[in-house]
Amino acid sequence: MKTTAEKYQIFIDLALAHGADRAAVIDTADIPFVPELRQSCEQNRCGRFDTCWVGPPALGPVEDRMREAVEF
Numbered sequence: 001m002k003t004t005a006e007k008y009q010i011f012i013d014l015a016l017a018h019g020a021d022r023a024a025v026i027d028t029a030d031i032p033f034v035p036e037l038r039q040s041c042e043q044n045r046c047g048r049f050d051t052c053w054v055g056p057p058a059l060g061p062v063e064d065r066m067r068e069a070v071e072f
Contacts, residue, residue, distance in 0.1 A: 008025040009052060011023075012024065012025065028069055028071075028072050029070060030069070031067075031069055033062075035062075038056065041055055055058045
């Protein structure tokens with residue numbers, strides 16, 4: 001049976017194998033949520049607003065995503 005650390009390492013290795021520069025497991029309470037990033041999305045700074053299912057508005061309210069992330 002694998003330890004928790006070994007299980008986490010599997011995800012880290014997968015991320016690195018698929019092109020991530022760095023990967024780590026962190027406590028969800030340590031995730032910095034930056035309201036300005038969402039505002040940039042809503043202002044369509046990247047030119048993809050309302051064209052991608054992982055961004056606004058399809059993503060839904062940012063408060064819901066923040067709550068889900070912390071509860072994960």
